Amino acid sequence: MSEKPVSLLGRVARPRLYEQLMKQILSYVESEQLGPGDHLPAERDLAEQLGVSRATLAQALVALEVLGVISVQHGTGAVLVYRPSIATVLRDLREHQNRLPEIVEARSTLEVKLAALAATRRTDEDLAGIEKALSVMEDEVGKGDRGAHGDELFHQAVTEAAHSPVLAQLMTFIAEMVLETRLESLGQPGRPEQSLASHRKIADAIKAQDPDLAAAAMQAHIELVSDVALLK
Template structure:
């Protein structure tokens, strides 16, 4: 728990909520005025000794409260000052931060891909190819649809022949689709050009699955979702559009050495 002078009436459940409350209290205390720019994320992260992804998610929390406004390439500006009478129960919900969601997907789906490589059938490969082709068509048409992307990941889960893993995968996607935090993050991202790299990642995953190589499949999926995290972090950055940001201070899982 990060200590500060304010009294927390509602215990935050997630790291970004804790940081969001600290920043919120700074607004109440008059540290920043309406129209004033908040310090860069990098400075806030260093001051509070947390990662920039947690600060990014805390800013999104304040956006959803209409307390700050994010201006791409300019920074975060104060829109409104909260009052101490505001109920924190109404402020904090149980929504996970977008980068926390991606980290969970990385852990889940890399292991799903590993197991799928041992169970995959020719029919599964056909369905994956169709999903990848749909994804390519969506990209070529310049649409924001993600039907092909979701189908591709779902086909991999289905290739495990394990209904529980399929349901876990579906739940993670459903939760993302209905997440105010996730949708607010994407409101700062323009265009779909970045998805070309993700299609290439999917092709590598498919290749590993076709070879029935579990280690290569796991590593390819892990790297794909790492690429997604980093690209979304860079694209949604408001302080420095060219910043080559990190996501988490360390990865909880290391890639398996394919030479062993």
């Protein structure tokens, strides 16, 4: 009795829901002939039309924002930046997904060390900069925004407090890539509040001049913000 031939065909991966939503949103953009500067429907209306929760829709919108297709501003909604083909967006999404783990790895390597150095080298002026960044993010989150600007200011303030020009230069080099993970992370439901609380722990350790605690707090923060839908 002959053995069954081994199949060379693998299982076809099922598209994630947010990928399907991205396709539907782009199809809508095409059918409505929307151009740069045009607004997409409000999130509530769009979620209802697509039959999904606003949280699920937010994942698709964040992915499109990271890829530069739309711009999302608190109070104004999603605005089309350019109208790409669906194939182009899906290709860019795959490339982005492959790059994300390396971005997380780079952040962990650089920012954990920067936090430890900041705890050792910070000045009163540096602490004021860190507190100011926390206040900005708290204000943004309190208004229902994602707090992306305050988040960026906080990490910049920690980098400055480390007083390490070479590490600061490396952070500048990966700044655009870090922005991708920032937008994705803060787009997760409840994440802005969690991220703000995580920032406070880092700030407290730096203020206490405890490098080990600052490093551990920063590592925990990066693990938190790296929990994004695009990596699942």
